Amino acid sequence: MKIKKVKPYNQEEDKTKQLSRMFNTISSKYDQFNDIMSMGLARVWRKKAILSLKPYKHDTILDIAAGTADIGIKAFEYITPTQITGIDVSEKMLEIGKEKVAEAGLNDKISLKVEDVSKMNFADESFDAAITSFGIRNFDKLEESIREVHRVLKPKGKFVILEMSEPRMPIVKQGYLLYTHTLIPFAVKTFSNDPKAYKYLTKSMEAFPQGKEFIAILNQNGFNCLKYKTFFMGVCSLYVIEKYSS
Numbered sequence: 480m481k482i483k484k485v486k487p488y489n490q491e492e493d494k495t496k497q498l499s500r501m502f503n504t505i506s507s508k509y510d511q512f513n514d515i516m517s518m519g520l521a522r523v524w525r526k527k528a529i530l531s532l533k534p535y536k537h538d539t540i541l542d543i544a545a546g547t548a549d550i551g552i553k554a555f556e557y558i559t560p561t562q563i564t565g566i567d568v569s570e571k572m573l574e575i576g577k578e579k580v581a582e583a584g585l586n587d588k589i590s591l592k593v594e595d596v597s598k599m600n601f602a603d604e605s606f607d608a609a610i611t612s613f614g615i616r617n618f619d620k621l622e623e624s625i626r627e628v629h630r631v632l633k634p635k636g637k638f639v640i641l642e643m644s645e646p647r648m649p650i651v652k653q654g655y656l657l658y659t660h661t662l663i664p665f666a667v668k669t670f671s672n673d674p675k676a677y678k679y680l681t682k683s684m685e686a687f688p689q690g691k692e693f694i695a696i697l698n699q700n701g702f703n704c705l706k707y708k709t710f711f712m713g714v715c716s717l718y719v720i721e722k723y724s725s
């Protein structure tokens with residue numbers, strides 16, 4: 480399946496480099512914008528994603544595209560991991576994350592590293608579980624990245640994916656498009672330091688595969704789907720998948 484490649488600034492430059500630059504630029508406003516854009520729902524959805532790891536082994540968790548470390552910090556509230564490793568390509572997002580981790584008193588529990596998910600420096604079978612919230616639609620090499628997560632997970636390791644999606648019901652879809660194409664750009668104009676970045680965030684949501692289409696990609700790259708659920712009439716999707724050995 481050919482996935483349309485959406486890049487923030489131009490078509491020529493490597494997508495991951497552009498994304499690292501983009502998230503570095505918006506890092507100081509990211510948390511605030513995320514809350515406004517999702518009307519606070521991102522926090523609720525992250526909680527659901529973290530809780531979906533509860534029935535499974537989750538001592539060591541890899542938080543992919545960790546950004547400002549909300550998943551790592553909240554994971555210690557909702558479930559009982561022993562160690563979380565967060566990775567991201569944006570140094571500045573992680574810097575903010577490190578401040579938040581220190582404030583939460585979790586320096587010895589959460590480590591944050593600059594790493595690209597498509598070529599991680601971890602040994603095979605290092606983690607019990609992996610999670611990514613609002614990260615996967617940004618990965619330049621989607622299938623390579625999924626296979627990398629497969630490599631670093633222990634046998635039968637679980638991978639939780641939370642991502643924005645487009646509602647299928649026509650009436651809901653119309654409301655959603657009105658929201659993303661009028662209200663969000665308006666909010667961006669009033670408060671953004673990089674309007675292109677926020678345009679990318681909505682355009683990339685529309686281009687990313689969802690539901691059955693995405694599950695087929697996960698199946699082809701070493702995972703079985705245990706659970707697929709959507710929230711808020713399809714605006715957000717949650718996948719709980721399990722590594723299978725071939």
Ligand SMILES: C[S@@+](CC[C@H](N)C(=O)[O-])C[C@H]1O[C@@H](n2cnc3c(N)ncnc32)[C@H](O)[C@@H]1O
Nearest residue numbers: 502544545546567568569572595596612613617
């Ligand atoms: C929308 S933010 C999500 C941050 C956080 N997980 C959350 O729940 O808010 C997407 C993050 O993906 C990161 N990212 C993009 N491409 C990546 C890659 N190839 N490897 C690791 N992180 C990546 C970006 O730097 C950014 O911090």
